[in-house]
Amino acid sequence: MGQLSLFDAEEFYEFPKDLLEYRENFLSSKEADELKDILLKTAPWEQRTQKMYDKTVVTPRLTAWYGGNDSSYDLDGNVSGTNPWTPELYALKERIEKEFGYKFNGVLLNLYRDNNDSVAWHRDKESRYGKCPVIASISLGQTRNFDFRKKDHHQSKYSLPLPHGSLLIMKGDLQENWEHRIAKSIIAMKERINLTFRLILNR
Numbered sequence: 240m241g242q243l244s245l246f247d248a249e250e251f252y253e254f255p256k257d258l259l260e261y262r263e264n265f266l267s268s269k270e271a272d273e274l275k276d277i278l279l280k281t282a283p284w285e286q287r288t289q290k291m292y293d294k295t296v297v298t299p300r301l302t303a304w305y306g307g308n309d310s311s312y313d314l315d316g317n318v319s320g321t322n323p324w325t326p327e328l329y330a331l332k333e334r335i336e337k338e339f340g341y342k343f344n345g346v347l348l349n350l351y352r353d354n355n356d357s358v359a360w361h362r363d364k365e366s367r368y369g370k371c372p373v374i375a376s377i378s379l380g381q382t383r384n385f386d387f388r389k390k391d392h393h394q395s396k397y398s399l400p401l402p403h404g405s406l407l408i409m410k411g412d413l414q415e416n417w418e419h420r421i422a423k424s425i426i427a428m429k430e431r432i433n434l435t436f437r438l439i440l441n442r
């Protein structure tokens with residue numbers, strides 16, 4: 240009999256695929272091109288600051304929040320201005336809602352300007368999202384890898400590339416057990432926009 244070990248290095252958790260829904264060509268390349276151009280030109284992109292322990296650091300990407308009066312987004316403890324829905328974003332929200340049967344009342348936009356922009360390991364887990372939030376994520380522009388790792392077992396990982404026009408829905412208890420990120424890259428990259436449609440619960 241082999242030695243008993245509390246931490247068996249060979250054991251990995253398989254990523255539970257029922258926590259995701261994925262549609263590679265949700266938007267046609269023409270629709271995705273047009274939306275990317277409009278958003279690059281017209282979204283009120285801001286670079287926010289973020290508290291990291293006792294330091295304040297600049298977020299390595301640009302963001303913008305759109306939504307109805309029933310959603311107010313408070314990013315990193317700063318009350319953020321909510322931009323009213325534009326016709327394009329509202330139409331996209333309705334299209335996702337109709338096709339998949341979920342409800343959203345706001346969308347967070349991230350702009351990764353190049354390979355040095357990123358979002359660090361995190362979970363979208365806050366009381367204003369409710370218990371098992373559904374988040375619909377549309378990617379435009381540069382394909383970047385979306386990485387997952389198990390919160391309490393970092394060796395268990397899963398990664399998928401998110402190309403132009405793709406839709407990924409995160410659901411179930413994903414935000415409870417798995418963290419996600421967009422890593423920086425040493426390879427030069429063009430810009431990527433990501434839209435995450437969310438449902439903010441009224442307090």
Ligand SMILES: O=C(O)CCC(=O)C(=O)O
Binds near residue numbers: 349363385
């Ligand atoms: O850019 C992405 O694909 C994900 C962004 C993200 O995780 C977030 O905004 O919470």
Ligand SMILES: [Fe+2]
Binds near residue numbers: 361362363419
């Ligand atoms: Fe996230």
